[in-house]
Amino acid sequence: MPERPTVMSPQRTGHRTILGVAALLVGAVLCGVFAFVALRGHPTRAADFGTVPTTEPSSSDPTRAAPARDSPPSWPSTAPADSGPSGPADPSPPEELSVPRLGLRAPVDPVGVDDDGLTEVPPDPDRVGWYRFSPEPGSPEGSSVVVGHVDAEGRGLGVLNGLNEVRRGDRVVIARRDGSAVAYRVVARRTVGKEDLAGSGAFRRGGPPVLTLITCAGPYLPDNGGYQNNLVVTAVEASE
Amino acid sequence: MTARTAGAALATGVAVALSVTAGAPAFAQSQSQAEVEQATVSVLHAVPGLTVDVFAGDKELLPDFKPGTLTDPLKLDAGSYDIKVFKDGEGPKGTPAIQKTVEVPAGANATLVAHLTADGKPTLDAFVNDTSKVPAGKARLTVRHVAAAPAVDVRAGGTPVFKGLENPKEAEAEVAAGTVNADVVLAGTDTVAIGPAKLDLAEGSNTIVYAWGSAADKNLALKTQTITGMHSAPGGVPAGGTGQAASGTSDAALGALAAGAVLALGAGGYLLRRRDDAA
Incomplete structure (x- = not known):
């Protein structure tokens, strides 16, 4: 059968x-x-959120180093040899950035300013740069700035493309060269026009200590300089 | 790089004229502002071998002021000050070693320098400190020749940065922030007069270097004053490349998603239909 x-x-x-x-x-x-x-x-991503702590003291006034005293004048007779400020309280430079919830992890290189007056960005989008003229993460005041490519020619998406997925309260950790770490939590994300970044407070040297992560954001206009915006994520030190 | 004479500095900053103004500041009450405006003034003692007392009128400002000492910056009411510098203990009734009346203009940041002229006589000059913004990544370097010495060149890493600087002139430049190895040579020669010395030129600051002392007495030296807080933000962060990230999710990923969905639905339908047939 x-x-x-x-x-x-x-x-x-x-x-x-x-x-x-x-x-x-x-x-x-x-x-x-x-x-x-x-x-x-696209390119609309998850919405911006949060507010950025930006209460910078009147540090734009270079004369603030002088303590205000009442007249008549009385000069200190034997001042220290140099009147420069004391160095940062905690000078260990950053070595690695991570956002554990996103599995984001990148080595940190110190970067400066290029010939055009722009922040240098590590060419490898899998690395990020600490703007070395900003305070070291862990400094008592100011915005510690870390930058990274969102994408790069021939190398695909950058590690900071992950910032599009960041959420309020996400933990961000900066591991430092001396083996210690500074923990932050995300409080804000802003999309800032390229022209407005310098004046946005992202590079303030005074005021509350924050970590500011900066990459690029759309729209992307190839005939108009590429990306039109910066994505700026602000994190405050986590009390742990 | 600009070289400016002390005369220019004085014109904008401090009018120098011997006068009889008493110690009380003559408040500069401009037409529109009744409030007393202030200026920031530091004092440098750059006359070797002479401990002094500094008076404003009859009031002693700086007792036992030693050579090589720079005071902290001080907020002063704008106005006119009759500055007298006495050899330690000889004031205020004796004959001052130096006497000048200085006008302290509102808003200025100035350094009052007691120093030697090129031919070795004690004098007093006021320099206006440049506190304008410094471009991101740069440091401002100012050099002031207040020594009893001929014209000098100032070199950084062996390369002349300022040439032919004479007492009591100054020169300034904006340079890359960082540490430089500086020395002072007799103008146009390789004869080192001072240094070398390491200078930490901090970003966004004005590092003011005084060449002071006396060549004849072989006590030429450098003194450094630093004014901070003139930093600027960089012009931007060029953190983009190809535009790939701006396409939201890439077309390839969208395509893969769509293909996966179609495939899975097709497979599900096929499997379930065959089961119906079998039943």
């Missing part, structure tokens, strides 16, 4: 049902994700 090929054992039929339902579910989920991603459109 020839076996009918379409007859299957109940077990196998059950497997098929499960597989079929599973496949449909996967398909449905993928459709959902597709719709979500596609409809959310």
Whole structure:
């Protein structure tokens, strides 16, 4: 008696049902994700949030180093040899940036200013740069600035592209060369026009200590200098 | 790089004229402002071998002021000050070693320097300190020749930065922030007069270097004054490249998602249909 090929054992039929339902579910989920991603459109990403602590004292006044005293004048007779400020309280430079929830991790290089007066950015988008004229992370005041490419020619997306997924309260950790670490939590994300970044307070040297992560944000206009905005994520030191 | 005469500095900062103004500041009450405006003044003693008492009128400001000492910056009411410098213990009735009336203009940041002229006589000059913004990544370097010495060149890393600087002139430049190895040579020669010395030129600051002392007495030296807080933010952060990140999720990823969805739905439908057939 020839076996009918379409007859299957109940077990196998059950497997098929499960597989079929599973496949449909996967398909449905993928459709959902597709719709979500596609409809959310680009370059609009998750919205900005939070407010940035920016109460910089009147440090733009270079004469503030002088303590205000009442007249008539009485000069101190034997001042220290040099009237420069004392160095930072904690001078160990940063070595690694990480955002554990996002699995984001990048080595940190000190960077300066290029010939055009712009911040240098490490060419390797898997590395980030600490603007070495900003306070070291862990300093008592000011904005410690870390920059990184969002993408780079021939190298794909940069590690700081992950900042698009950052959420309020995310933990950010800066490991320092001396083996210690400074922990932060994200309080704000802003999309700032390229022209407005310098005046945005991201580079303030005084005021509350914050970590400021900067990369690029769309829209991308190839004929108009590329990215039009910077993505600026601000984190405050976490009390741990 | 600009070289400016002390005369220019004085014109904008401190009018020098021997006068009889008493110690009480003559408040500069401009037409529109009744409030007393202030200036920031530091004092440098750059006359070797002479401990002094400094008076404003009859009031002693700096007792036992020793050579090579720079005071902290001090907020002073704008106005006119009759400055007398006496050899330690000889004031205020004796004959001052130096006497000048200085006008302290509102808002200025100035350093009053008691020093030697090129031919070795004690004098007093006021220099206005440049506190304008410094471009990001740069440091301002100011050099002032207040020594009893001929014209000099100031070199950084062996290369002349300022040439032919004479007492009591100054020169300034904006240079890359960082540490430089500086020395002072007789103008146009390689004859080192002072140094070398390491200078830490901090970003956004004005490092003012005084060449002081006396060549004849072989006590030429450098004195450094630093004024901070003139930093600027960099012009921007060019952190983008190809535009890939701006395309939201890349088209390739979207395509893969769509293909995956179609594939999974197809497979599910096929599997379930075959089960129906079998039943």
